[in-house]
């Protein structure tokens with residue numbers, strides 16, 4: 223049986239860990255599970271150890287060019303069918319009109335807005351080896367112009383920016399048939415989403431897995447919820 227391959231960033235906890243588990247459970251995927259510190263990624267390492275060779279754990283800080291290049295080098299020549307840009311940060315705890323942490327805001331742009339394109343550049347050669355390549359980026363409803371939230375200037379603007387980055391990318395990659403889509407994962411019970419969030423990481427990952435693996439060419443450049451429904455821009 224031939225396996226498809228997915229790269230998942232931020233695979234050590236939260237939605238990324240649940241996505242790794244979901245792709246593995248399908249029995250049809252090899253997962254290149256990336257995280258900043260594999261040595262402390264206990265749950266991910268345990269899953270990888272039980273997976274045979276289906277889950278590989280890779281060191282990757284998506285905001286660092288050297289780290290991204292080193293990762294790309296280790297997978298040189300391998301076919302990648304899906305790049306799943308999941309890693310994300312809030313951008314600090316000071317994000318209100320009169321209390322902004324500008325360094326943390328720049329950090330949010332580095333991880334949430336710029337790193338997804340950095341990843342695409344690094345693994346485009348691998349994606350081109352796939353008969354049906356896809357790029358799925360986890361954004362947020364908070365980056366939508368139609369979302370009425372206040373505050374969260376850093377987080378919301380960094381997600382609005384990645385939405386635009388992915389729209390441009392969809393146009394650039396259309397001639398090659400590489401699908402580029404954005405996903406709001408729901409309000410999810412993770413370290414970022416908090417305990418009051420409405421869905422579990424498993425529910426989010428279940429919906430995202432179905433939506434991402436079923437993406438069609440006509441879905442490129444579009445923004446979806448984890449349920450597969452269209453999200454308003």
Ligand SMILES: NC(=O)c1ccc[n+]([C@@H]2O[C@H](COP(=O)([O-])OP(=O)(O)OC[C@H]3O[C@@H](n4cnc5c(N)ncnc54)[C@H](OP(=O)(O)O)[C@@H]3O)[C@@H](O)[C@H]2O)c1
Nearest residue numbers: 232236237258283284308309310362409410412413414415
């Ligand atoms: N939870 C929600 O309700 C919600 C809602 C909308 C959108 N989202 C988005 O969903 C995605 C996953 O969020 P989550 O809730 O699972 O968050 P989380 O529990 O805080 O996990 C974030 C993940 O991103 C990784 N990460 C952060 N900076 C990184 C970097 N520079 N390089 C590599 N990995 C990095 C973290 O790794 P470390 O462990 O090393 O920090 C961690 O694995 C994010 O893009 C987030 O913005 C979440």
